[in-house]
Amino acid sequence: MGIKDLLPALVNSTQPITIEEMVGTVVAIDASSWLHRGIYSCAKELFLGQKTDSYIKFFMDRIELLLRNRITPLVVFDGPSPLPAKAQVAAERREKRTIAKQLAWISLRQGDENRARQHCCSAAEITPDMVNNIIKSSIVLQALKDKGVDFVVAPYEADPQLALMSLSRTADYIITEDTNLLVYGAKQVIYNWEGDRGQLICQHLLYRSFPDLPDFTFQKFQYICILAGCDYLKSLPNMGIEGAKNFVKALGDRDIFMQVKNIGLFVGGHITVPPEYPDNFKMALNTFTYQTVYNPDKGYTPLHEYPPGLSAADFTYAGLPLPDAPVADLSRTWVSEDVLNKTDQTDFTFKGTSSSDDESTESTHSTPYNLRSQQQKPISTVLSIGEDLKWTPPSFPVMTIDFITGTLSSEHSQTHTQCLFEASDRRVLLYTPPFDIIIQRSCTITAQNTSYLVVWEWGFHEPPINFEAHRNDTESEDESDMFELDSDSEDDDRDHVLPFEVMGVAHSRRRQEVLEWAHDEMVERNSTPQVELIPERINPLDEIAIAVCINTARGPETVGYIAKEMTQYVHPIINTNRLTCARIGRIAFRTTYENYGWFMKLLITRKGTWDRAVIRQSRHIM
DNA sequence: CAGTCGCGTACAT
DNA sequence: TACGCGACTG
Ligand SMILES: [Mg+2]
Numbered sequence: 001m002g003i004k005d006l007l008p009a010l011v012n013s014t015q016p017i018t019i020e021e022m023v024g025t026v027v028a029i030d031a032s033s034w035l036h037r038g039i040y041s042c043a044k045e046l047f048l049g050q051k052t053d054s055y056i057k058f059f060m061d062r063i064e065l066l067l068r069n070r071i072t073p074l075v076v077f078d079g080p081s082p083l084p085a086k087a088q089v090a091a092e093r094r095e096k097r098t099i100a101k102q103l104a105w106i107s108l109r110q111g112d113e114n115r116a117r118q119h120c121c122s123a124a125e126i127t128p129d130m131v132n133n134i135i136k137s138s139i140v141l142q143a144l145k146d147k148g149v150d151f152v153v154a155p156y157e158a159d160p161q162l163a164l165m166s167l168s169r170t171a172d173y174i175i176t177e178d179t180n181l182l183v184y185g186a187k188q189v190i191y192n193w194e195g196d197r198g199q200l201i202c203q204h205l206l207y208r209s210f211p212d213l214p215d216f217t218f219q220k221f222q223y224i225c226i227l228a229g230c231d232y233l234k235s236l237p238n239m240g241i242e243g244a245k246n247f248v249k250a251l252g253d254r255d256i257f258m259q260v261k262n263i264g265l266f267v268g269g270h271i272t273v274p275p276e277y278p279d280n281f282k283m284a285l286n287t288f289t290y291q292t293v294y295n296p297d298k299g300y301t302p303l304h305e306y307p308p309g310l311s312a313a314d315f316t317y318a319g320l321p322l323p324d325a326p327v328a329d330l331s332r333t334w335v336s337e338d339v340l341n342k343t344d345q346t347d348f349t350f351k352g353t354s355s356s357d358d359e360s361t362e363s364t365h366s367t368p369y370n371l372r373s374q375q376q377k378p379i380s381t382v383l384s385i386g387e388d389l390k391w392t393p394p395s396f397p398v399m400t401i402d403f404i405t406g407t408l409s410s411e412h413s414q415t416h417t418q419c420l421f422e423a424s425d426r427r428v429l430l431y432t433p434p435f436d437i438i439i440q441r442s443c444t445i446t447a448q449n450t451s452y453l454v455v456w457e458w459g460f461h462e463p464p465i466n467f468e469a470h471r472n473d474t475e476s477e478d479e480s481d482m483f484e485l486d487s488d489s490e491d492d493d494r495d496h497v498l499p500f501e502v503m504g505v506a507h508s509r510r511r512q513e514v515l516e517w518a519h520d521e522m523v524e525r526n527s528t529p530q531v532e533l534i535p536e537r538i539n540p541l542d543e544i545a546i547a548v549c550i551n552t553a554r555g556p557e558t559v560g561y562i563a564k565e566m567t568q569y570v571h572p573i574i575n576t577n578r579l580t581c582a583r584i585g586r587i588a589f590r591t592t593y594e595n596y597g598w599f600m601k602l603l604i605t606r607k608g609t610w611d612r613a614v615i616r617q618s619r620h621i622m
Numbered sequence: 623c624a625g626t627c628g629c630g631t632a633c634a635t
Numbered sequence: 636t637a638c639g640c641g642a643c644t645g
Contacts, residue, residue, distance in 0.1 A: 001636075005626090007638095032636090036633075037633055037634065040632090040633050040635085041634040041635050042634085043634090054634085054635075055634090058635090118631080121633075121634095177637065178636065178637095179637085192637090235626095237626090237627090238625085238626065238627090238644090238645095239626085240625060240626050240627085241625090242624080242626085243625075243626085268645085270644090
């Protein structure tokens with residue numbers, strides 16, 4: 001909900017902003033908005049209780065994009081406690097979800113996939129489990145990148161918590177879809193974030209949208225928003241954003257709290273004010289001003305200090321401070337200093353293929369990832385396995401992780417280290433200590449006054465089973481892909497180059513070896529191996545996959561495939577003069593929260609413009 | 623007309 | 636969480 005019709009009313013205070021302008025800043029993220037979007041890719045699965053984590057992928061891809069641009073994300077979640085002032089709205093939403101659930105069942109039974117998905121979306125709720133999963137993935141990401149992804153779980157709503165980050169200058173920008181943020185006083189809010197660009201609204205430019213208000217103040221802006229209708233107080237009948245503006249304008253310098261009951265006199269006779277409205281108005285404003293937030297220095301506090309003589313008891317509707325307020329250092333609470341203080345060797349720049357007209361841009365060469373694969377991973381010995389340990393991060397009370405404790409010694413130092421394995425990974429119980437492991441990803445936390453090395457990802461030194469990173473994207477659906485010929489752009493004979501992701505590069509060891517070889521050729525010998533695109537029939541149904549092959553001494557070797565959604569756009573121009581060139585864009589070692597290994601970006605040049613779908617996907621190629 | 627209200631629809635891969 | 640649309644009203 002937020003404030004009704006506010007965003008359109010603020011166009012004069014809105015300006016586009018791109019990720020390039022944000023390099024080096026801290027960005028606080030309203031997690032619920034990204035979670036909601038991520039849910040769209042797997043709403044049905046969630047609804048049916050099937051296991052899925054693709055909402056995590058959406059979330060983490062966006063986080064990664066920020067990290068690549070040296071932006072520090074600070075992720076803020078809604079809290080588990082219901083806010084009294086929002087009870088009514090919350091109840092309405094519950095009701096809507098219940099209805100959506102029933103509609104979803106009906107659509108599912110009728111086999112109406114589209115409608116079912118839609119209703120599943122409306123029925124979707126962000127569960128603590130999802131929050132946990134996001135946080136866990138991010139811890140892994142954090143360990144991987146040695147970079148900080150900070151989190152705060154707000155005690156009540158994320159909005160005032162985000163505002164606090166802005167007001168305390170902890171964050172430079174807030175990314176959200178919620179207009180409440182401006183009312184809470186956030187200084188710079190970004191709406192409609194598309195991964196690399198969005199619409200920025202600065203508090204100090206708000207006045208531009210209210211040219212009729214002679215002496216615009218932020219307080220007047222707040223009054224207008226509440227009058228126009230907010231989560232804590234519905235607007236009076238026939239009162240909208242314009243009516244609110246008119247009232248505040250007509251009010252001049254008079255005391256608004258004395259005059260709300262007379263709104264009808266100021267803006268016309270068709271508005272009646274119920275007796276309880278003035279009090280409710282005051283309470284709504286107080287909720288925006290004094291809602292309880294988590295203050296990293298002081299524990300739970302109101303967003304702004306209570307007025308003299310008043311205390312939390314006077315604002316119970318804005319959320320009571322929770323018991324046992326944790327006081328913690330916000331920045332990287334659970335990652336040890338030595339991990340975080342490592343010099344940041346990464347130097348990423350991202351240039352999206354910008355431009356909304358179909359002018360494809362020359363693909364830019366971003367600085368490659370630093371090559372972690374060249375670091376020798378030391379062998380560690382697990383000396384003992386001990387008790388279970390449940391751990392709740394100090395400032396993130398909604399999450400608990402189950403660990404198994406253990407003792408480690410490493411190749412290099414003889415000292416014994418207390419360590420933790422995720423209890424869900426039963427491999428650690430397969431052998432009786434001592435046994436050797438190789439730690440791929442780890443970080444340090446403090447739990448119960450003891451420092452532990454958390455071993456997030458590891459393998460046996462001599463693996464009893466050969467486990468490779470598998471990607472199951474070679475499965476194809478039974479869609480009948482129509483190979484449409486290009487239509488209207490025949491007259492454009494200019495060269496257009498776009499990047500493509502090569503899929504399935506982690507499918508076999510050999511593919512990885514070829515990529516590594518090609519990388520070395522490029523870096524050490526300054527020669528670039530040739531690429532060939534070879535259409536393959538992958539099943540009797542005439543479905544085609546386009547293999548990406550690299551010429552090695554053994555001849556052309558497949559390293560992966562073009563994403564199957566892109567096949568229909570590339571296949572028609574293969575072996576024609578429209579396809580001018582296919583070459584390696586970049587080969588680098590990539591570590592993500594879900595996978596790691598050599599990956600390849602492919603550049604294909606064609607005469608004439610690419611289909612819009614191709615241009616769209618290319619923006620997400622890193 | 624301008625403004626408000628209520629509904630249906632999109633968001634991702 | 637918006638958005639856009641058509642409908643209603645002063
Ligand atoms: Mg919110």
